Amino acid sequence: MECTRIELMPAVHLTCVQTDKFKTGCLSINLLRQLNAKEASKNALIPRVLCRGCTQYPDMHSLSAVFNSLYDMSVTPYIRKKGETHCIGLYSDFPDSAYIPEKDILKRAVEMLCQLLIDPVTRRGLLLSEYVLSEREKLCDDIRSKLNDKREYAISRLLESMCADEAYGIGRLGTLEEAAKINAVSLTKYYRKILAESPIEIFYCGTQNIDTVSRYFISALSALPRVLDPSQLLSTEVITEVGDVxxxxxxxxxxxxxxxxxxxxxxxxxxxxxxxxxxxxxxxxxxxxxxxxxxxxxxxxxxxxxxxxxxxxxxxxxxxxxxxxxxxxxxxxxxxxxxxxxxxxxxxxxxxxxxxxxxxxxxxxxxxxxxxxxxxxxxxxxxxxxxxxxxxxxxxxxxxxxxxxxxxxxxxxxxxxxxxxxxxxxx
Amino acid sequence: MKNIYTKIDEVVIEETLQNGLKIYFMPKEKHFKSYAFFAVRYGGCDRRFEVNGQWHDTYAGIAHFLEHKMFDTPEGNALTTLSANGASPNAFTSSEITAYYFQSTENFMTNLKTLLSFVSVPYFTDESVKKEQGIIGQEIQMIEDDPDHKVYLNLMSALYKERPVRESIAGTVDSISNISADDLYFCHNTFYCPSNMVLCVSGNQAMEDILFTADSILPKAPGYAIKRDYGGEEPSTPVQSKIEAYMEVSVPLFMMGAKIEPVNPGKLRQQLVAELALEMLLGESSELYAKLYEDGYINYSFYYGLETFPDGSFIAIGGESKDPMAVFQNIIESADNWKLTSDREILFEQIRKAAIGSRLRQLDFMEHLCYSRANGYFHKYDPFDAFDLIWDISLDEISEFIKTYFHFTRQAISIVWPDVKQGAV
The missing domain is CATH 3.30.830.10 (Metalloenzyme, LuxS/M16 peptidase-like)
Known part of the structure; x- marks a missing residue:
């Protein structure tokens, strides 16, 4: 198993683990943001809205048809908290070409992932309001449904209380209050900004080598805007002293x-x-x-x-x-x-x-x-x-x-x- | 016997020991870990059975209780022994099987020995049984707090007249309080016999070592013939069509479903027909899913599938919804208006490819390989046959399944509503 990491474009890195151990290959593409209360809900919403459709496959129906015909290729929104870095992105997996008649599966997967990321379906330049609002509603449901799993709920309540003055106290999905403020205009503006300025981490694990994978990505990401903001540094505040319990x-x-x-x-x-x-x-x-x-x-x-x-x-x-x-x-x-x-x-x-x-x-x-x-x-x-x-x-x-x-x-x-x-x- | 599946690049080696134990081995040379799954055909539904001409009734939750107690050994606890030796062990009890399994990246054969011996040699005392009643009592309370469990169990009691699947696998605090060490010995002696069990192993091992280990550890006698009673004939329709409860949830939860008539043989085909039919009717590429999702009636929690238990199976569809009855009605109507169109032909082709893809994905998981192999053994089919069988199923079969089981007289719905009295925290 060999792991290589290269820079594809400014602040866009590809990590590639080449192995023939798995029958399913996987890809992920992640935008890294500094976790903060104002942005967390928007961050959590973006990959969900992106998964609703791109210009070529503008709705769930057409997307799901193409995923089915690509042998159950999946693309899932991933929202993770790593320390105080908010990692938002898309994760995909698909069968290796050795087991299916579709021999171009990796290329298709890279294209699908990049299309969803950089070419979302829009109307007059805006993300579709109906997608933004319905995904916002579902995000709110998810934030509320933390209540259903009492074990996880208790842990998240502890973190909210203990880290009330630190970014880490913010939940992975943000808050209902912030989510309620989001609309198609504000989300589109924010999406364009973070797409251009965030560091991006791409990951691949499968049978192909890094040259092939990077060639596919460089071509599929040719329209990715890059306007980096050097003041945006990713860091996690670590408190080492505690007071009374x-x-x-x-x-x-x-x-x-x-x-x-x-x-x-x-x-x-x-x-x-x-x-x-x-x-x-x-x-x-x-x-x-x-x-x-x-x-x-x-x-x-x-x-x-x-x-x-x-x-x-x-x-x-x-x-x-x-x-x-x-x-x-x-x-x-x-x-x-x-x-x-x-x-x-x-x-x-x-x-x-x-x-x-x-x-x-x-x-x-x-x-x-x-x-x-x-x-x-x-x-x-x-x-x-x-x-x-x-x-x-x-x-x-x-x-x-x-x-x-x-x-x-x-x-x-x-x-x-x-x-x-x-x-x-x-x- | 060595079975080679060229198209999917898998090998399954199978043997039956003299004592009747079936062993399957699925090599995975490139993986660090190996995995063993030792299952007995004895689960939450096996409450009433006949051995040596005599019928026995046992308490709800006893199979699960036995699973907990099996880890006790005269030396201490098998979980500790396995973990100390680098394994991650666990166990579960379903309605039809009890399974003990571990994965380890070292000392696999030593761990396999431990697994086989603690599962085949019972060791209970009244004191340890008493103590376990406290631990399982807590677990039962936790399950009873779980709205997902409530919505499921209520659906079972709405669907079935007298099947044991109506009761929780773990039993109740009351039912398990009656269980004694003698009851556990009796059930172990009856069910935990080589001819009623299966061992599945996957990983970087050799079949000869597995056979040698199993042969040297396990009892020589195959065990008894067991007759099981799961209740009388069930009507094809549910007992009641709607059942409701109130709990502390943020969004209403629902689960709807229908009883499926048992077939034997043909279980795998029936499962595949059910899976493809559900995908056609409710999958992400169906018109119905798009409508329900876009109107906000369902969210990511939406699921559907076929569940099996001994002597039967049912389809279940559920998730969170602001308006469960609207989801219910939309599904019933959509099935009622189901027609074969050229679009459906195209969809069917795509869905079959997707069904192949999702099975290919599972080949990377030893847990799945072993579990599906054990299930296939108990239900007499080869799970890898699905790769070919999927292409053998016709759209007419799918239509018939939808028309039959989604008829409103067949379906029941269980709902857990938010308990408004409690208020939010």
Whole structure:
């Protein structure tokens, strides 16, 4: 598996992973924006509107007919938050030409993706109002429907509260208030601006080589405007100091309480050891051999689920759990006790090596999936890093106990969020 | 036996052990991980059965309860053992099967040994069963909070008169409180027998090693012949045509559907006809989808498909909608006005290509290869036959399916409305 990255045009890069491992090829094209409250909803709306039609295939009916006849080629809007970089774009996958009669499939996929991105269907120079309004409505539905998944909802409420003064507190889809202000005129103007000035990251994974792929893109993107704004720098604010622990709560009619703790990774973020952070997270809270799972769930039965995730680019860790509301204090104390145990170095050489193997295994599994590779490389780029999955594995292998302890020692509790039943409130 | 599928560049090696266990291996030499899927034909619907001439009734949720408890071993917990050895294990219980699986990028054979032995050797105590009642009780509460589950379960009770699919696979807090260690031993002994199971493996391994491992670990006796009772004849129409509930959701959720008459053999063909018919009627390239989407009646959450359970299947269509009844009526009307036109011929051709493409995509996923192979084994078909069968299906078959199952007398709808009393947070 060979990965190459080249600049196709000013601030347009192509990352190409050439491999014959998959029967499905994939492409993505992403505009990178600095996340902010005013733009987030517009960013989230643009790829959805673009997916509604281009000049050649102006409606869903004609688009879907062409995708079907291209053997279920898919194009999906992708809206991701990588730290405080908002990555908005289109993702496509399609069968490799070896298995279908359509031999030009990659070229067709590149053309479709670029047409959708740079040549949307317009009327008098504007994106179609009916598309903008119906997609805006659906975006609002999606923002509202966060409520349906209580686990995710509790996490997003924690982030909104804990990072209220940081861009990271803004949801991936923006807010209802900002979305409501968007119309075809404002969105068209904004779309033209960001298309011209945003850095663009293109990714390909499949059997073809970078020369072929770049030739297709250079031709398909010949009409892409480029007016770069050098003042637009992508960065993520990392807070390393925390004050008193802040507590937030909401009431809702649910049987199971959701307890979410937000931490800052602290001073280690000045020179983060990526591999040690991954190993720490596995020992502490990710997976069935973690301290949280084995103690809080299995040994003490304090919760139905519990786990930690680390958003390294932002320097935060989230522990989320589903608990019986009566066990709030016990569950919270035990989650913190297990962190203290990591700080004290209370984990064995076996636990360390097991955690390393788990991390390495998850890296290998990621390399077995083209969408996994796509997401990995985009993350590398937004973090300004440049190591391959193979190198990351070696870094993980070299992690020492002291490095893991120093990650743990640096972590501090910032905020606690609790979502619980109306009737049984009282915490 | 080695089956080579040239057009799609896949190989499937199959063997049956002396004890009756079927084993499938699908090589993927270029992948780092390997994947094993060990399934037993025993799920949430297998509540009433006959062994050795005697009928038994068991509590709702017992198959799922058993799945949870199987991970207990005298040494501790198989999840821990597998994870400690670099595997990511998990399990699920559906209405018709219970499956245990893992993927690992190292020590695959050691992990396979662990998988086969913990699934075939039960170890329960009254104390551990008691403790699990607490854990599963929490899981059941979480499921009951889930509006997607509510809308599904309500549809089942609207469609079916007495099928066990009307009840949650996990059971209720009450039903699982009755389960004892002895009940679990009995159900394990009855169902977890080699002749009632299948092992599917995919990855960078060798069949000889898999066979050797399975042969050395698993019991020698094939097990019992089991008769299962899933309830009497079902009428072709639903029990009730509409069922509603109120929960804390932002947008109404709906699920509509119809019972499909069971066929045997011909299950794969029926599935493909259903899939193509749903695509023709409701897929993104249909007129109906465009209308519903553009009028804002449906959004990205819209889905449709055929679901199977033992002794039957149903089509389900659902998602979020501001006006579920409008969606319902539009679908019924569109099916009622269904005619064969030259546009439909073109659409059918495109949809068949798309169906091939979506199956090609699945070949990159070992999970899918193994799961569909196990399903095919239990329902007696080869999932790769679909690549040819798709071209054998006629538009007349599609039309007949639509006319039959989308007739308003066949369809029921379940809706979960936002509970206005609760208010927003």
């Amino acid at each position: 802040r507590c937030f709560e909401d009431e809702m009619d649910i049987a199971q309480g959701k307890l979410v703790l937000g931490f800052r990774l602290g001073s280690i973020m000045r020179a983060p050891n990526h591999a040690a952070i991954m190993v720490f997270n596995t020992i502490y809270g990710s997976g069935v051999n973690s301290k949280l799972f084995l103690n809080v769930r299995e040994k003490l039965s304090l919760c139905y689920y519990v786990g930690s995730v680390i958003e390294e680019q932002k320097g935060i860790m989230i522990v989320s759990s589903g608990i019986d509301v009566k066990k709030y204090d016990q569950a919270k104390d035990e989650i913190l006790t297990q962190l203290d145990n990591c700080k004290k170095g209370e984990f064995s050489a076996d636990e360390l090596s097991m955690a390393k193997r788990t991390v390495i295994s998850s890296i290998c599994a990621m390399m077995d999936s083209s969408s996994g590779l796509e997401n990995y490389y985009l993350g590398q780029i937004t973090q300004g890093l440049n190591f391959s999955p193979e190198e990351l594995q070696m870094m993980v292998q070299a992690v020492t106990k002291e490095q893991v302890v120093s990650v743990a020692e640096s972590i501090q509790l910032d905020s606690i969020y609790f979502l619980h039943n109306v009737k049984e409130a009282g915490q």
